[in-house]
Amino acid sequence: MPKNPASNPASAGSSAASAPVSAPVPDLSTLRTEIDRIDAHMHALLIERSEIIDRLVAVKRSRAAEGGSAFRPAREASMMRMIVDRHRGILPLDTVEGIWRVIISTFTYVQAPYAVHADLASGDAAMRDSARFHFGFTVPFIAHMGASGVVAAVAGSKGDLGLVPAFAAPGAGAWWTALEGEHAPKIIARLPFVERADHPAGLPVFCIAHPVTDGAVTEVETWSLHVAGWTAHAARALAPLAEVIAVPDRGLDGAALLASIPVGGAVGLDTVLAALRAAGASVRAVALVGSHASRYTHCPQDAAQG
Numbered sequence: 001m002p003k004n005p006a007s008n009p010a011s012a013g014s015s016a017a018s019a020p021v022s023a024p025v026p027d028l029s030t031l032r033t034e035i036d037r038i039d040a041h042m043h044a045l046l047i048e049r050s051e052i053i054d055r056l057v058a059v060k061r062s063r064a065a066e067g068g069s070a071f072r073p074a075r076e077a078s079m080m081r082m083i084v085d086r087h088r089g090i091l092p093l094d095t096v097e098g099i100w101r102v103i104i105s106t107f108t109y110v111q112a113p114y115a116v117h118a119d120l121a122s123g124d125a126a127m128r129d130s131a132r133f134h135f136g137f138t139v140p141f142i143a144h145m146g147a148s149g150v151v152a153a154v155a156g157s158k159g160d161l162g163l164v165p166a167f168a169a170p171g172a173g174a175w176w177t178a179l180e181g182e183h184a185p186k187i188i189a190r191l192p193f194v195e196r197a198d199h200p201a202g203l204p205v206f207c208i209a210h211p212v213t214d215g216a217v218t219e220v221e222t223w224s225l226h227v228a229g230w231t232a233h234a235a236r237a238l239a240p241l242a243e244v245i246a247v248p249d250r251g252l253d254g255a256a257l258l259a260s261i262p263v264g265g266a267v268g269l270d271t272v273l274a275a276l277r278a279a280g281a282s283v284r285a286v287a288l289v290g291s292h293a294s295r296y297t298h299c300p301q302d303a304a305q306g
């Protein structure tokens with residue numbers, strides 16, 4: 001790297017020190033040689049990473065509790081946070097995040113092949129962007145028109161993942177009730193792992209898979225609630241307590257809710273149930289249908305100051 005002339009002892013105090021000295025301009029081919037060296041190094045590191053993954057497959061297979069998918073939501077959420085937090089420089093964060101999503105998802109795929117099933121019923125483009133951003137192009141993408149088809153496809157697979165909107169999509173129905181059985185698929189992640197206002201694949205999405213026996217993350221639990229006496233008053237009572245998706249269910253005043261409740265926070269499931277009862281609703285059934293990492297928001301200002 002060219003030295004700053006001001007810090008070069010050889011030039012200090014000489015008559016040339018008072019004249020402006022411009023740094024020597026490196027020639028293009030020298031810079032390109034540097035880039036080739038860095039590219040070869042990065043490629044060698046990816047090959048080295050794949051050798052470690054080979055060894056990791058053997059360790060994972062030897063574990064009794066091993067399921068069909070190699071996807072480990074807790075590990076992936078923490079890796080993505082670390083990557084985003086340590087990023088510096090002019091390369092856009094979106095690019096860095098996207099590169100690592102493809103690296104991690106593809107290494108997961110080479111451990112145990114899987115497909116990603118996505119519900120395109122509320123719009124093709126945003127969901128497809130999310131699937132490709134988070135899982136790349138090597139992992140097969142399978143489109144479905146409706147969340148129920150996604151849940152059924154995941155249930156019938158060995159280790160596939162499903163992507164379903166994490167918001168009240170018009171006409172979607174209470175798809176999460178299909179996750180209630182002990183052996184039914186569960187919500188295992190919420191994407192993107194790192195949220196920000198201008199995320200290029202920022203559609204809020206639940207990732208569904210067979211119950212994760214190893215590497216699950218339970219920072220936020222997702223509960224399916226069947227409620228009678230669901231009114232605007234009950235909806236208003238819940239709004240400040242939990243993130244809720246509600247759809248009509250069984251009769252005029254019934255509703256099926258999917259409530260996301262942080263574990264260990266001020267508001268637990270009991271608080272939500274008490275608020276429903278206080279608002280005149282009765283809770284007929286409750287089932288845990290998954291969990292995911294806490295929502296994590298990246299603030300560009302904080303990163304710049306840090």
Ligand SMILES: C=C(O[C@@H]1C=C(C(=O)O)C=C[C@H]1O)C(=O)O
Pocket residue numbers: 053056070071072073075076103104105107108111
């Ligand atoms: C490597 C692992 O398997 C998967 C692939 C990962 C990766 O490539 O870094 C990380 C988490 C898992 O989803 C692991 O379990 O550590």
